Amino acid sequence: MDDAMVQRPFSPASATIAGIPADLLFLLVTLVGVGVFAWVIWRRLEPLRRARPDPRLSRIPERLVMVLKYWLAQWRQPRYMLAGVLHIVVFFGFLVLAIRATELVLLGIFEGFEMPGLGGGLGAAYHVVKDYAATAVFVAVVILAVRRGLFRPARYAVPEKLGKDHTPEALLVLGLIGTLMVSESIFEASLFAAGAGSGHATALTLTWAFERLLSGTEVPALASVNLAAYAVHDVTFFAFLCLLPFGKHFHVVTSLFSVFFMRLETGTVKPVLHGVPDADLDHLESFGVKTFEDFTWKHMLDFYSCVDCGRCSDRCPANRVGRPLSPRFVSIKARDYAFEHYPAFRRSAAEPSPLMGGIYGEDEIWSCTTCGACEEECPLGIEYIDKIVDLRRGMVDDGNVPQSLQKPLASLEKRGNPWGKLEKKRAEWATGNGSGTPVKLVENGETAGTLYFVDSITAYDDRMQNIARATARILARADVDFVVIGTAEKDSGNDVRRFGEEMLFQVLKEENTESIRAAEAQRIVVSDPHTLNTLRHDYDHIPPVHHVSELIADAVACGELTLKPMTDPSKAYTYHDPCYLGRHNGSYEAPRRALDGIPGLRRVEMEGNCRDRAFCCGGGGLMLFYEPEEEQRMGVVRVQQAREAGADVIVTACPYCLTNIEDAIKVAGLEGEMEALDLVELIDGQLEREVEAPDLVELIDGQLEQPQT
């Protein structure tokens, strides 16, 4: 080590600038840089200290897996291939160069400083890697800058009313990163050019290029170049560091924490206030998020971590159809609020101001269908649904609910369904349907191993009652002994909760829980993914819940259900993933397996818009009643996607999806050309109606074995 030091003809630590020892100046730069950075971080933590609680220290091993997957392995980045790959290059470049940057900073203060462990062979290897890393980062930064500055991908655009374009900020940071790469390389190259160290720079790196450029330069000039490069690197490094907490590049610091603390479950909604059990909700002074400080600290951390990459909004169906919601700006506006109200170098604003009517608009917050596409896409797992639900809870608490939603909410409270239909008609779908399938009812004192929870739309809507009947027939055919609650069943409340009416949800949940327990079933089957979601995630101490598509897939697989071949094999079928079955409950395969169980069915995928990237049909539950500002219906976009995929029939597995898609086919003027079906309707139509010979024998045998009554 000492040899190498001796060989150095010049070094920043031993230089002087304007007669002042450079190591003192670099020490000063370091102290100021670190001091300012630490201060700003402290200030940035202030709102988090005032925020609502959010326990996120459970399940550490799973959290570490999240960190490995989403942070280190950059799992979601390649979903947008070009930007993703470039980001991965810069990310790993940063990880590699962090060591070198630290070494460089200390090298200006301590003569001949070398990172411990990076002497010898490991150090030499590291130098090769970091030279390529710096070069790769530089190339990536140039491509990113050209892409951002010249090609300007649409998803970075800032709508006029939301302020200025963010391109200058992006270019500034790219410029700083580029400067760091170049100055570090020139610093290194000047040493090589002066014959210091051993041999030459690694081939085809920035350092190598600069070494060739500087070859033949006299040593005193190289000393100046070396010092200048060092100074530029040092100042740029600390400028960059201190600039991070002032914009979207704060994620360089916060993303690790955001990912570590990210939500581990989908389909859930946060409680009104962590630490307050449902039974004590009545004692809370206020519900939901009304001011910035009502957000939890994790949600504030999310705002800091938002990289402004626009992927959420690019996949957001509300944004796509021109509703006044862009999840990206839910974060950006909140971050701007935090920076303004908790400034780094001034006193915090005394009075918190209301968010609704301030940074957020009512239509913006009601526009969300809670489809989860934004959360599925965010590389850092930033949460949106919980924030939207919390903002809605705040509005509901203030009585600030659109007139279009007040009627269905009142009806849900009075009648247990949003249409105000009579309770006594809730099980009418089961009687007089001509299907020949008797349906047992809990209210008649009947019980069974399986409870079919029908839910409001399927029980009452004339069209959707088909789903209930088809489900009943399929269950019967699969020899599932099932029972239906009947008139005492209430709306499951999935969307009541997600629209912010927590207390009404609690009432519905309580009544349903009682009915479900009275059924004494070992499992619950549903045909509505919204029901699946809320029973599974929001209810407690009830039997496990399955969507009927899982049952069908299993029954077909093991031969309990035999399906007739398609009569018209020329028709192409596509499967539309309901948000609450797919993204929120991870069930992508069962419905596809069920479809593929029909011989001769030709299935096509809406490539790029299927599975976890499925485009929401327009939303269910109370969203059917909400009248949003929009340019186009989500369902119409979805129908067009299906058409582009070459589908004639859209099969879904959700009564709300079916409602929206059937409407959209009419709106799009595609009646007669395209059709929509629920999975159970399609399967029901393919059930072998006649009992085949072996079954008949079994049936007779079965009857013979039964005791005579």
Place this chain on the structure above:
Amino acid sequence: MEILVCVKRVPDPAENEISIGPDGGDIERDDLVYSVNEWDNYAVEEAVRIAERTGGNVTIVSVDDDEGEEVVRRQMAMGASQGLLLTDEAFEGSDGLGTATILAAAAKNGTYDLILTGAQADDGAAQVGGMLAALLDWPYASVVNLVETNSDGPLRIGREIDGGSQEINEIETPCVLSIQTGINEPRYVGVRGIRKVASIELPVMDAEALGISAETVGTAGAKVRRVDYFVPEQRAAAEMIEGSTEEIADRIVDLLRAQGGIR
């Protein structure tokens, strides 16, 4: 400003299937759920907004049996500080004048600057507000769709006139206003709102407490009696317009012009 708002509990057609009962004198009331009369809901919202601007209290009053408590409380949850339930067997079967008599007695019992009613209720009679004003000898404005308050001096109120014209009046207080729907966007009252007012004491007054003689109200005092109740026979009056989109549009414009829908 001290404001009294008179509300009525009615079966909401959005939450019920309304049919005529077997005796033909009334609708079938089994299985009905009740809520506040829609117009009254706007009246309460307007009263709460006025009180928020000017200070003072809003009191919700209803002539009803015990079942009326829920509706009174729900309306209180919108921001009224007090409620009042007027209950007496003698009140049952009151006609409009009877109801107005009971409400007038309650109004005289307090000191109010303003009384709001809905423009009409489920029976469409639209008479209680005017009668109440007359009984109190207060000025009255009906179908009000705008209320502006001045620090002192008369209220400025807007009324919708047939054909869509708007009229602005000044009206001295105390006065009675019957409120039209659409004057505001009533706030939402959820389960939580109702629970918050559940512990507020709700005074109940009967005929004696109000100083009303039983024979002037209820069935005994009613001078208007319903003698029949039925759904009119449907006539086949729909005209199907056929032709190209333009022809249909032209025909609709002609029809609307002829029927006075557009000018």
